[in-house]
Amino acid sequence: MTTALDVQSLRAGYGAINVLWDVSLTAPTGKTTVIVGPNGAGKTTLLRAIMGLIPITGGDVRVNGRSLTGARTWDSVADGLVMIPEGRMIFPDMSVDDNLMMGAFPRACRAGWKRNKAMVFDLFPRLAERRDQIAGTLSGGEAQMLAIGRGLMEQPRVCLIDEPSLGLAPVVVDEIFRILAKLRAEGLTIVLVEQNTSRALKIADHVHLMRSGRVVLSEPGEAVDLERLHALYFAHDDAA
Amino acid sequence: MRHILLLAALVVAYAGVPLLFGGTPYILGLIVAALTIAGIAVAWALLGNLGGMVSFGHAAFFGVGSYGSAVLSMKLGVPVFPAVLLGGLAAALASVAMLPALRLRGPYFALAILAYAHIFQILATEMTPITGGAGGLLSIPRFPVLFGLDLGGKTGGYVIILTIVLLSALAYDAVRRSAWGLALKAMHDTEVATRVVGVPSTHLKAAMLALSAFITGVVGAFNAHFISFLEPDYAFSSTWTVLPIAAAIFGGYRTVWGPVLGALAIYLLDQLLFKPILPHGHQMVLGVLLCAMILLSPGGLLPALRRRSTGERHAHA
Amino acid sequence: KDFLLGSELPLTGNLARVGQGMHEGIAVAIDMANKAHAGTHSFKVSTIDDETSPAKAVAAVEKLIGEGVVALTGGYGSNIIGPASEAAQKAGVVYITSGGVTPDLTGRGYKTFFRINNTDGYALAMIGLVQQMAAKKVSVVYLNKEATSNLAKQVKETLGAKGVAVTMHEFDGSTSDFKPLVNKVKLQDRPDVIAMVGYENDYVGILRAAKVLKPDVKAMVGVWSLATAQMAKEFPDLMENVHGTSMLPFPVEFTQPEALEFAATYKKLFNKEPDYLGQFGYVQTRLLIDAILRADAAGTLASGGLPDELRKTDAQTLIGRVTFDAKGDNPHFTHRMGQHQGGKVVLVWPKEAANGAMRFPATPW
Amino acid sequence: MLTLDGVQVNFGGVQALKNASFAVAEGESVGLVGPNGAGKTTLFNVISGVIRPTGGRLTFRGQSLLGLPDWKRARLGIGRSFQIPRPLGHCTVRENLIVAQRFGAGINDPKRIDEILDLLGLRDKADADATGALALTEHKALEVGKALATNPSLLLLDEVLAGLETNSKRAFMERLGAVRDRYRLALVIIEHDLPTIAALCPRVLVLNFGQIIADGAPDAVFRNPEVIRSYTGETTL
Amino acid sequence: MIELTLQALFSGLLAGGYYATVAVGLALVFGTMRIINLAHGELVLLSAYIAYAAESRYGLNPVMAIPLALLVVGTVSMIVYALLSRIRQDREINSLILTFGIGIIMTNGILTIWAADIHSTTNPWFQDSLVIADTLFAMNAEIVAFVGGLALMAAVYWWLNHSWQGRAVRALSSNRNAATLMGVNPRQTEILSFLIAALLATFAGVAIYTGKTVFPALGHVLTVKAFIITVLAGMGSIHGVLIGAVMIGIIESLTVTYLSASLQELAGMLLFLVVLFVSPSGLFGGRRALAR
């Protein structure tokens, strides 16, 4: 089993505020790694740091054995490391269609844009209906679908997903988890941040619990017990 | 301690400067010109910082104020001081014509105001019977002699414009500290969110526009009576927009005194230092200065000085 | 003895070009005076750029007076000369200029204000030429600035009184495409002559539009910087046959020794042929220097005798005879009209000054 | 208290609301659910005056809201939150509430502001910059706080619980209930989390394609086949 | 008089072409970096002066001077970009002031190097008239400028809307972080759009040199006009620029023809205001979300 993503003693934050305190975790190739944790634990910050959206102040991130130190976001993306951010990170002034086309921007994905777009429209018919609408006027849930669809256009090899079910109607959440299960079956490396713990655990190969910028629990998916996990959410930060 | 310093500054400004430069009308004239720019700069910064509206057309208010006051005093015989206030009022009234522009944001607003300035200038040129057309108005009444002080002279003009600038800055400060100021600050980029908690944002912005226009109009009226001459190209010249903006930003437009400091610094440096050294290219130095300020201390001169003296960073607005 | 003169001129801003021209003329006058009086007197001029701004012109005048200048020569643009000369009047210092022609300036009756040219002189020349052409219909195309519209209106009134049909077309300084305007003249007015009153780039614009539209006119006439060597050189194919005010022909055919020396000095200092701006600047400064020397000799210079001495002026100059009336205006001022002919400027009006035949009807196309 | 009668909203070709009619009584709590893009947020925008309906009527306490600008509606007692938090620019948390209180409620009552801060657990963030240093939960709390500071009688909350982790969600929900009871507010809340809705609201409205397709008690509504097909899917209470 | 009207419309169209070629570079940078480059007019002017220098000194046809002008204007553009990219705080207003300062420096630099005289091409071909159907008159220079400008604008339009890089440029301006997540290299992309703006400025400069007169103060005039048209068009809309510019050109020439040439500026301004009040984000401004 190879390691697709290897985070070692990572430190990062926003300006003077440090958020991540020596975070270490790994995501094996072809498996689904789930990160859970209370609000403000630093999950999003971790994903951003991996992608290079915020500077890393300590530690290292390796993707397929290569260190990302000094690498820029766009280089990582070209190498197949993709993040699906929450729905606010769409291109608000562009049409739905152009948003999706931007997903195919990395050179390797350009050839397949037709097929991929058809697939996205198939998954989210709502987006097909709204393909010419300016993305900034989409409803919250529609924007979330767009962010996911756009990420799929990027043909990820390692995919970081931040709370894909946020603000979506229950039927669509079902659909999202079906997609995730399918991607997992296809052998994609997934790092999933999700608040909907019970559903996330169902597709998890491995689970990490983050709290206050630290990883406080790492277990294989089948070993995790929901009750215990929730208890840990609440436990006081003895380390802090 | 603060109060003593303040008092000392006031004494120096009101008594020291005229005593020192009373004999050199050239220098005093430059200081008056610099303070004229400072007055507009304060008004511009008030609109820009509190109202969140960048204007490229303050020349419109300046021109309307100066023409309003000049025409009132020349054609209707209104005494100069009331005429100056009425000139300010005329500029505030002119800002009412600009209310539709409040719907616009950012560069859209800035340019709409510029268009207004142009229109007012053309009106001043075309309304020959009232404004004297392209030839303008000559021999506009000067400020009168009051309490033995000839306010029409350089020293008198200095005292008047100094007072106008001080009062404007105080008004700015008062608004900024009020609940209105807080609401205005809150409106930046989040106007809808501010409205749904009950803030009548358009009214507030209109009030800021009118206040800014009023101050600019008064400054324009002062200038008309001080130099005793007007013509459309001069009264509505883009200089009255460009220099105050440069001054406000150079000095730090998010502070109350930055624009004043900026105007004095830019104008006096340019005229006293750069012009003698580089008679033709001195404006180039102004350009270099502006660029350097933006790159080295984007908050402006005043915040930079404060940082140096206190070692602390100052917050927004 | 050393004399310091002051000069306040637009060297930057909208009027930079004309300001520079006058500046050169002043420099030539100073240079020639220093040569003529070498050993006895010397002259210097302190120049301040007014940046084409009235307030800065006032400041400049105050500064120069503060430096102790004997008198001021310079100024361009009536709107700037107005306040600037007012500041000079207040200090009792002579201000002599050729840069502002509106009647308002001399209308103030200042004791210290002098000028060697005026709107009347330009209007006379333009009207004279148009009459020489026996034009029945004239279209005046003019810029909506003070000096230009005053001149245009004067031309209209005088020609109108003489039975010429005149139509007026005002335009704005920002106009860059004159085709609609010229087309209107071409199709609606059908004049014999198009008279233009504006600045250089307006002329280029109007002439270009006319060259494209080819209105059925017999002549194109203008004032100010039109019949100049500079224009002939920069726009050879546009200027052919165009008429404009010009004191001297080009290449300059000087006969008087003063004129020859002027041209030589100009060439030496600036390495180019003098143009009308330089001439005016030169003449006003020479007259000023003469008066200064007279006042100095009479011992009245320090006691404010310069204005009176200037008023006594009666001289033949490069621009003809100059005297000053009580208001400081030069009643003798009449301009001449030249025509671009094959890269040269030939004087064609008045008859006395003409050094060649007027080509008529003739247009650049 | 609030009645909507045939409210319509069109965005170009899109009909975001067609003929929406319902009423909310004083002190009543209503859950508003429906598929994504059903028009829920649009409905709030119409009620709070952020957008103008293309047709229909709406009244608040007998007074027509049509033609009334958004800020006047806030002063009448309609408070709302935004789905994507919108803290007021360049202000601290407390200043956010001060602006809302001064302008929305027309009073100056620091005690009440402290009360709201406590109630929403924002006390220790009171002087933090509202646009920068807040976590998601705190942003959502602030949204509620701004609305509360205007002294509303009707509170419109748009997905204030979304994205919260289960425990925080439960805690926040309890706070909301307490706030509502404390100030005797009428509440309309948009939420995709069915148990939360069921716990907070005795009545649920379901919107689909801009139309109200169900209205009633939660268990009844969530058993409606049309609601299941279009909205809840496999998820049950 | 139908002839008068037709010529007025034609002249307005051609004038609009000039306005558009000047404005489109500004609009591109405005649309892609949300930066109003107040030195854009000076860049255009610089190109015109390079053409002048090449023609007067080496007798080069102005069109042949385009590569040289492009080199100079492109280099200056890169300096402007390098300075702009150092701005961290209050980007919108500070970039305005920075480019304004650069504009002052350039205007005075041009004044120092080339003096205040007016210049235009001496090549007679550009001034020769072209007559269409005996009623429509134009200068060759105007036709060249119009056709060339149109072709360039069409190319830029296509690039921005249908090419991968062009889309990336728009994405970057819409949401910078999200764009990098799509693999967009921001710096490279911005430099590209700056260079294309420089190309447009170069062309516009040469077009103005051949069809109009140039003088140092012109840069500022061009910037203001271009800025107005850009705003009229709406954020970064290329076809909006063309339509807005032609609207302004035509309204101006109609005003000259039927009212007075001294009112043409007024007419343009009024048109500008009317459009903005009807549609606050310009003719083709993107509709942004109201409230979520």
Ligand SMILES: Nc1ncnc2c1ncn2[C@@H]1O[C@H](COP(=O)(O)OP(=O)(O)OP(=O)(O)O)[C@@H](O)[C@H]1O
């Ligand atoms: N732009 C920012 N500037 C300063 N601090 C920030 C910023 N964004 C987040 N933070 C802070 O960083 C910490 C971690 O935030 P982060 O968004 O990573 O948490 P999270 O685990 O993703 O939580 P959630 O479940 O709410 O999404 C929080 O305390 C938050 O306040």
Ligand SMILES: Nc1ncnc2c1ncn2[C@@H]1O[C@H](COP(=O)(O)OP(=O)(O)OP(=O)(O)O)[C@@H](O)[C@H]1O
């Ligand atoms: N300006 C607009 N132009 C076109 N369509 C719009 C516009 N604004 C909103 N819409 C559409 O109107 C519909 C209703 O949007 P609304 O935000 O009310 O949905 P919602 O019910 O709140 O959905 P969600 O649960 O996803 O937040 C959506 O399909 C949206 O795309």
Ligand SMILES: [Mg+2]
């Ligand atoms: Mg998060």
Ligand SMILES: [Mg+2]
């Ligand atoms: Mg919604």
